[in-house]
Amino acid sequence: MLDARTISLVRAGFKSVLAADDGPAHLARSFYAQLFVAHPEFRSYFPASMDEQRDHFVRALAYVFDNLDKDDRVESFLRQLGRDHRKHGIDGSHFRAGGSALIAAFRNFVGNEVWTDEVEGAWHRTLAFVTDNMAVAADSDELPPYWGATIVEHQRVLDDLAIVRLQVDEGIHYFPGQYVSVQIPQRPKLWRYLSPAIPCNPQGEIEFHVRRVSGGWVSPAIVTESVVGDRWAISPPLGGLQVDRSLRDDVLMIAGGTGLAPLRAQIMEMARYSRNPRVHLFVGGTFPRDLYDMHTLWQLSLSNPWLTVVPVTEEEEDPWWHTTGTHELPWGMHHRLHGPIGKVVTQFGSWADRQIQICGSPSMVRTTIYALRKVGTPMQHVQHDPL
Structure with missing residues (x-):
């Protein structure tokens, strides 16, 4: 002490x-x-x-x-x-x-x-x-310092975003909402933190959503150079984002870009239970193209009435240089809202009675926390990973 x-x-x-x-x-x-x-x-x-x-x-x-x-x-x-x-x-x-x-x-x-x-x-x-x-x-610690894993699927869903699924040599037990660090063969000794986008499963599969960071060393290689068969190293899980079911409080989740991954994993885990708190999930991006996983979230919301998904973008249209197809919102989904995600969320109030999780880039997390604090949201209710 x-x-x-x-x-x-x-x-x-x-x-x-x-x-x-x-x-x-x-x-x-x-x-x-x-x-x-x-x-x-x-x-x-x-x-x-x-x-x-x-x-x-x-x-x-x-x-x-x-x-x-x-x-x-x-x-x-x-x-x-x-x-x-x-x-x-x-x-x-x-x-x-x-x-x-x-x-x-x-x-x-x-x-x-x-x-x-x-x-x-x-x-x-x-x-x-x-x-x-x-x-x-x-x-x-008695766990190994890292496990080996093999890429079994690499899907380039946007020019600068890939969904990568791997098969781990030995099962890694992690809680949805945690993150791990990975090392790829193209960049030895450069470890990067990624959040699994699916819950832990008996098949030993793990999935990551990776955005290419301008000027970065590892994320561009994952998006543009990684191929099926590549061998990765994955460290033990870290972090503690979680929905406290004992509180019986409803939940607000705010995702920016691929910050969706740890929230998505938690929602998929919650879908295994018959009773859950209500969850409002705001998914944000700069352009409509950034809402790359809306169909999965829509299907989850159709089978789980406690889940509400709200898409948010800062811009009304995709940039002219966007070459991959725009991901249209599913018919029946909440209409897309516009503006910085923190400002959009706080238009609905302080959410003071909710458990709150924020995931995204450091700047997105900071500005969202600022917006929540400005409307009187109790900060002890807010969870986010270290920036």
């Missing part, structure tokens, strides 16, 4: 990093420089290009520091993160070395005038809490 003063000092220090020009990138570069100088052998665990690695590192830090006062949430995240790093060949000793490097990097960033004995003590206590949770989880 960390006291309020310790949490306040660490958060204030990290906010100074976020507020500075190039602050997050500077901190990340300094951290990895400190780490590799002290432990040159660690460099082999990381990809040649470190840009995205540094970005992920800062985002993980931001999530941890934001949730230091929420013991269950942050400890669960840290333990999952510790287990996830086993895919790189990392154990508990590596995390403790990383804690020392981060303290040195932050001390260099703020300077000696700000780095008082009290600040140093706060950072040591916080990083000990962080690294101990990660180290214990990594050293005690």
Whole structure:
């Protein structure tokens, strides 16, 4: 347990990093420089290009520091993160070395005038809490660091979007709403997080919806280069998005693009039960073409009257350069609404009596949370994966 003063000092220090020009990138570069100088052998665990690695590192830090006062949430995240790093060949000793490097990097960033004995003590206590949770989880986990899987179907549904189904060598037990990290043969050592779009099943099949990210390393290769027969590595599942059936509260789900995948998996799982809370699912995209899975969702809603699906797009028409066929909405489905999805959702009220899940790009999640907060939605009701 960390006291309020310790949490306040660490958060204030990290906010100074976020507020500075190039602050997050500077901190990340300094951290990895400190780490590799002290432990040159660690460099082999990381990809040649470190840009995205540094970005992920800062985002993980931001999530941890934001949730230091929420013991269950942050400890669960840290333990999952510790287990996830086993895919790189990392154990508990590596995390403790990383804690020392981060303290040195932050001390260099703020300077000696700000780095008082009290600040140093706060950072040591916080990083000990962080690294101990990660180290214990990594050293005690009995699952393999990753499983092998083979692509059995690759469907290019849009110019920049593919649905990929794989057969896993051994069954991976995951809960709908969780995510995994994957490594593909075209990009060794570059792991990327993806959410399964179908529930866990006895056949050992797993499905991902992948959007090509402009300037990305892995997603373009998945969309344009992956073929049936490719061998992937898939790490143990992470995350905790879930519908709490014991609360008996209805559910609001907000999806942007392929952020639909973990919500879709949960809805498919819920369809196995005879009784469910009502679910309002808003599915958003920039253009009509982005509503690529409406027919599946429509079929689910026809057989499950507790499910309402509302399509939303920011633009009225597809762009002129769009070459794949537009996915027309099924006859009888709710008419398409227009505007930023957060603004559209909050036109119907604050949804204060709902369990709320938001999935999509980091910018989509941030703007949607802002829109909900603006209309008075209780933030303790909102779930989303770390950005």
